[in-house]
Amino acid sequence: MQTARVEEEFREYVRARGPALLRAANQLTGHPLDAEDLLQNALTKTYLAWDRIQDRAALDGYVRRAMVNINISQWRRRKLEEYPSDELPETVIVTDSAGGEVHERLEQALQGLPARMRAAVVLRYYEDMTEPEIARRLGISVGTVKSTVSRAMAKLRTELSPLQPPP
Template identity: 45%
Template sequence: MAHGEVLEFEEYVRTRQDALLRSARRLVPDPVDAQDLLQTALVRTYGRWDGIADKRLADAYLRRVMINTRTEWWRARKLEEVPTEQLPDASVDDSTEQHADRALLMDIMKVLAPKQRSVVVLRHWEQMSTEETAAALGMSAGTVKSTLHRALARLRQELESRNADDSAGAAESAVPTQARRVLEREERERCAA
């Protein structure tokens, strides 16, 4: 970069620093992180300063660099380990419990109509998409969604009635783990849609 452009960049930073720091504060709540964000964006912009033909657009360019930098930081932090006070309990797979869950789930599935059972099996056991399930069963995607919704509601109702009948107070253990996972995944998908 030519000496004149260096001076131009320094002047730009001096005059726009407060406004740019306010922009950084809007992107990250911590004041120290905001200063780090601005400094990182300024360093990245400095290397490309001569490529900004219209310097009136420098603020927009620098804000875009801040947004991209913040996104990079966020992605990197998602991958970091999170320290904890205690180690999580190691889970031990108990095949006996899994077999009991599967048997109970298969018993509960009997309350569904054949079409509902087919949709649940294809969507959740076979992990088929809505469109794949529709093609396999010869129905529309909307029909698959509504059938699945009604089937899962019926399964929930059956699980709740069986839990209510459990006089030992171990209602949670009566709900098969696999059935709970199917129902929870459906809830997440419905909320995400």
């Protein structure tokens, strides 16, 4: 009879406080599915300790502390799966002949652009410069940079369209 009372008290607590506790778990994990797992684990610990918790007003604190502790333990466990090493693994570089062809076609297409268009594209996408920086470098307005880069990219897209066979 005692067990039935404990189970009913616990069910009522979960019904009443479950949504708020799930929000707290979601804040801890940042992912809804992980939050559900975390809350389930914390509620399991709480149920096992239900008889030892004298102050029922402190239940939320107990569950939240359990969630924090479980989350930290899981984080530590994941962290220990990676071990430092003095030797780096050998990296295999796969050369794709088609990839080289794409770069070659891109170089050819760039060479086919007028000088200012080519300069604007190279400064924007290879040198990662902002439009104002390109405008200062080339001595043109920011609007001219935008339109020049836009027209150049349209030409490159047309030239490198996968529907066209390579020249």
